[in-house]
Amino acid sequence: MLQHVCIIGGGVIGCATALELATAGCRVTLIERGALGGESSWAGAGLLSPLLPWHYPDEVTRLTDWSRALYPDWIGDLRAASGVDPEYRACGMLVLPPYDLAAALAWAGARGEPVQELSARSMLPALAVDDFALWMSQVAQVRNPRLLQALRLALLRRGVQILEHTAVTGWRATPTRIEAVTTAQGAIAADAFVLAAGAWSRELLGEQGAEIPIKPVRGQIVLFKSDPGRLRQIVYRDGLYIIPRDDGHILAGSTLEDVGFDKGMTEAARIDLSRRAAELLPFLEQTPMAGHWAGLRPGSPDNIPIMARHPSIENLYLSSGHYRYGVTMAPASAQLMANLILGRPNPIDASPYRWPALKSL
Numbered sequence: 001m002l003q004h005v006c007i008i009g010g011g012v013i014g015c016a017t018a019l020e021l022a023t024a025g026c027r028v029t030l031i032e033r034g035a036l037g038g039e040s041s042w043a044g045a046g047l048l049s050p051l052l053p054w055h056y057p058d059e060v061t062r063l064t065d066w067s068r069a070l071y072p073d074w075i076g077d078l079r080a081a082s083g084v085d086p087e088y089r090a091c092g093m094l095v096l097p098p099y100d101l102a103a104a105l106a107w108a109g110a111r112g113e114p115v116q117e118l119s120a121r122s123m124l125p126a127l128a129v130d131d132f133a134l135w136m137s138q139v140a141q142v143r144n145p146r147l148l149q150a151l152r153l154a155l156l157r158r159g160v161q162i163l164e165h166t167a168v169t170g171w172r173a174t175p176t177r178i179e180a181v182t183t184a185q186g187a188i189a190a191d192a193f194v195l196a197a198g199a200w201s202r203e204l205l206g207e208q209g210a211e212i213p214i215k216p217v218r219g220q221i222v223l224f225k226s227d228p229g230r231l232r233q234i235v236y237r238d239g240l241y242i243i244p245r246d247d248g249h250i251l252a253g254s255t256l257e258d259v260g261f262d263k264g265m266t267e268a269a270r271i272d273l274s275r276r277a278a279e280l281l282p283f284l285e286q287t288p289m290a291g292h293w294a295g296l297r298p299g300s301p302d303n304i305p306i307m308a309r310h311p312s313i314e315n316l317y318l319s320s321g322h323y324r325y326g327v328t329m330a331p332a333s334a335q336l337m338a339n340l341i342l343g344r345p346n347p348i349d350a351s352p353y354r355w356p357a358l359k360s361l
């Protein structure tokens with residue numbers, strides 16, 4: 001049994017993994033450069049499904065199916081441990097054209113998921129368009145800042161040591177083992193290390209991370225403040241999603257921008273997202289805008305994360321590259337990583353998430 005696991009990166013992936021390992025009896029230290037959950041995991045929209053899931057490879061679907069099945073109990077446990085409601089809501093998603101009906105129905109049929117085509121306005125009279133649409137009643141959402149707050153409290157309750165405002169700057173390693181990570185506050189030794197630094201994971205590995213195909217992909221979201229109940233379901237059309245929260249806030253997102261580590265917001269994105277949202281739901285034209293933000297997703301080819309042990313460094317693990325669906329994938333990723341680290345069997349084949357071949361650290 002491992003005694004001490006050190007996790008680098010306090011986003012939803014690092015936090016969920018820390019909680020899983022601590023629940024399994026490990027001593028866990030979580031190191032975060034800024035405030036816990038202050039990066040992509042905070043900025044995300046909290047939609048708990050791939051957008052048009054039938055377009056994704058099996059490696060994504062297997063992980064998101066597993067995670068979605070875990071979500072209700074995971075949230076129940078978090079709520080009980082923290083007293084915080086992360087607002088997990090199975091509010092459903094209305095998908096407006098264009099969509100591939102045959103592919104959608106085949107995907108739904110294969111997993112017994114209810115997906116039906118209906119008149120969009122029969123479901124949502126406020127829509128400006130009167131098309132047929134796909135109704136995906138089981139799609140859920142969560143409210144990211146609340147999820148992260150619940151995770152923080154659950155971690156503290158489990159005795160996880162959280163070191164915030166502590167950047168990992170390097171590694172003290174032999175060719176086969178990491179002995180410690182270095183920080184400005186000193187070195188931290190552990191039996192195993194999990195790198196979960198999101199878009200920054202590759203940079204932290206230095207030259208040895210050159211083969212890791214993870215890069216930042218900026219996403220921007222705009223926020224409206226409407227009345228509670230004005231919109232009840234998620235609406236999606238052609239890359240744009242609109243998500244209602246319990247208290248009347250409505251999110252519209254998101255952009256996909258290849259601009260490196262630039263987390264800035266742009267006027268063009270604010271105008272484009274709000275215009276496209278109001279084209280679908282005209283009441284948004286009169287709804288005050290309450291916010292606009294950007295985050296850096298850990299982008300990966302085909303949205304397939306790497307969750308694996310280093311090929312030659314026996315106590316170094318990577319869990320990153322969850323790209324557009326890290327919040328969706330978090331509970332399953334955490335279980336998969338804990339199973340790998342603790343030598344327990346995994347319910348899905350973990351080999352598609354292997355570490356790409358690379359030189360030793």
Ligand SMILES: Cc1cc2nc3c(=O)[nH]c(=O)nc-3n(C[C@H](O)[C@H](O)[C@H](O)COP(=O)(O)OP(=O)(O)OC[C@H]3O[C@@H](n4cnc5c(N)ncnc54)[C@H](O)[C@@H]3O)c2cc1C
Nearest residue numbers: 009011013033041044045047168198219295325326327328
């Ligand atoms: C606009 C937008 C919308 C999104 N919408 C959704 C959605 O609807 N559904 C969904 O499932 N996903 C969504 N995502 C994606 C999701 O947010 C990410 O996949 C997920 O947050 C990745 O989590 P992470 O923990 O890997 O990364 P992060 O949350 O970025 O966490 C990584 C952490 O590592 C820390 N770190 C970096 N370097 C160091 C260092 N040297 N030392 C210590 N710590 C370090 C960072 O400070 C950061 O807190 C969205 C993302 C964005 C930006």
